[in-house]
Amino acid sequence: MAMWGGRFTEASLAEFRDFNDSLSFDYQLAQQDIAASRAWAAGLLEAGIINADEAAQLDHALADLALALESNPKLPLETQEEDIHSWVEAQLQAKIGVIAKKLHTGRSRNDLVATDLRLWTKLNSQQVRRLLVGAIGSLIQFADRFQGAVMPGFTHLQRAQPVLVSHWALAYVEMFKRDLSRLDDALVRLDVCPLGCGALAGTGVAMDRTALAQRLGFQSAALNSLDAVSDRDYVVEVSAAASICMTHLSRLSEDVIFFCSGEAGFFKLGDAISSGSSLMPQKKNPDVFELLRGKTGRVLGHLVAILHTLKGLPLAYNKDMQEDKQGFFDLIATWQQSLLVLSTVLPHLSVNIERCREAAELGYSNATDLADYLVGKGIAFRDAHEISGELVLLASREKKPLEALSLTQMQQVCPLIGDDVYPALTIEAGLAKRAALGGTCPVRVGEALASAKLWFDGL
Numbered sequence: 001m002a003m004w005g006g007r008f009t010e011a012s013l014a015e016f017r018d019f020n021d022s023l024s025f026d027y028q029l030a031q032q033d034i035a036a037s038r039a040w041a042a043g044l045l046e047a048g049i050i051n052a053d054e055a056a057q058l059d060h061a062l063a064d065l066a067l068a069l070e071s072n073p074k075l076p077l078e079t080q081e082e083d084i085h086s087w088v089e090a091q092l093q094a095k096i097g098v099i100a101k102k103l104h105t106g107r108s109r110n111d112l113v114a115t116d117l118r119l120w121t122k123l124n125s126q127q128v129r130r131l132l133v134g135a136i137g138s139l140i141q142f143a144d145r146f147q148g149a150v151m152p153g154f155t156h157l158q159r160a161q162p163v164l165v166s167h168w169a170l171a172y173v174e175m176f177k178r179d180l181s182r183l184d185d186a187l188v189r190l191d192v193c194p195l196g197c198g199a200l201a202g203t204g205v206a207m208d209r210t211a212l213a214q215r216l217g218f219q220s221a222a223l224n225s226l227d228a229v230s231d232r233d234y235v236v237e238v239s240a241a242a243s244i245c246m247t248h249l250s251r252l253s254e255d256v257i258f259f260c261s262g263e264a265g266f267f268k269l270g271d272a273i274s275s276g277s278s279l280m281p282q283k284k285n286p287d288v289f290e291l292l293r294g295k296t297g298r299v300l301g302h303l304v305a306i307l308h309t310l311k312g313l314p315l316a317y318n319k320d321m322q323e324d325k326q327g328f329f330d331l332i333a334t335w336q337q338s339l340l341v342l343s344t345v346l347p348h349l350s351v352n353i354e355r356c357r358e359a360a361e362l363g364y365s366n367a368t369d370l371a372d373y374l375v376g377k378g379i380a381f382r383d384a385h386e387i388s389g390e391l392v393l394l395a396s397r398e399k400k401p402l403e404a405l406s407l408t409q410m411q412q413v414c415p416l417i418g419d420d421v422y423p424a425l426t427i428e429a430g431l432a433k434r435a436a437l438g439g440t441c442p443v444r445v446g447e448a449l450a451s452a453k454l455w456f457d458g459l
């Protein structure tokens, strides 16, 4: 039975109920609704609204319900209640009768649902954190496993300059570390308790809201009741953190897909993480990375959806807000699964070290090193760039790499070039030169790897 039937004389239409009810998805908030209810009941006792015996009965019944849910989290789905809040109350009434009817004194489903969803987000974000840390750990291991391997680095998807494979992996470590701190930032603002704000105007019960917030493990109590019941910023913020993180995951996936292509051939997928084609026997497809890229679109969609849901809402609560949940639950589940999958597949991804090196040597990716060499001879960089470009043109006409040009050929373009140009054009020399902080010089990358490990071990 609905919690609000008193002023109604007709029953709800089935079609209306189907559309209006949220139990089919908000049942996932059951444990949070019980926790919030236990804290509220304790507050009602302190405020003198219920006596100690009633408080104890409510608390025991709620604890029993929590236990029953632990063994069967889908228990609420066996009923026809409107939402999880109605379900909890109905269960209590069935267990302890009239006392259960006192629980809703001074509270509303508006402050309750806002509290439940914050509690749920706090809990599930901790799991996201663990998985994100795990994903970072697997990238650090990948960087460690392929220390010293060199590959072409790209801009505009054109070979640009050689980089270490570890440098590539550690780039994503940086991104995911930012994602972690972004989530942590959001969790600070999320840690505020709306319970005790009533429907919109505040509760009529003399409730110590600070104690209530503490009882529920929140940092503080929300300061404005209108804001508290209608604030879904935390859904937006966590969704944004998820979207940015998934965007990183998607770019990583795109890199891997390209690196695994026949054209690149830099990375190899283990059998355990690849799929074949039903038609073409030779195929080994990077489905898992394509799915990570694809699921990113889905997560981004949820962020846009919640922003659109909120943008036109007047204060305070509006039923539109019920639409905050399904997308958000899916977003968190997709985020968690994607992070877990990344950690699972990375150990099965390997680098074709010879092929990577071969490719790094091609495409005139040492042309900048030649320009840098000329700068070392006292030529201004702009002129050095020009000379190096001319030599690239000459070498490409002869279909050979820069270092295959003879000294005479080079000196015809620039007489300052000496024999020492050849060692300067090797991959090793090019890498070693990029030695300022953040560069791909093996010493710097070694330090970056060591500090990533230190960071990870210190968590």
Ligand code: ARG
Residues within 6 Å of the ligand: 022, 026, 083, 109, 110, 113, 317, 319, 321, 322, 323
């Ligand atoms: N199922 C609702 C939601 O998720 C709970 C709050 C309902 N409040 C109301 N006044 N109808 O938003």
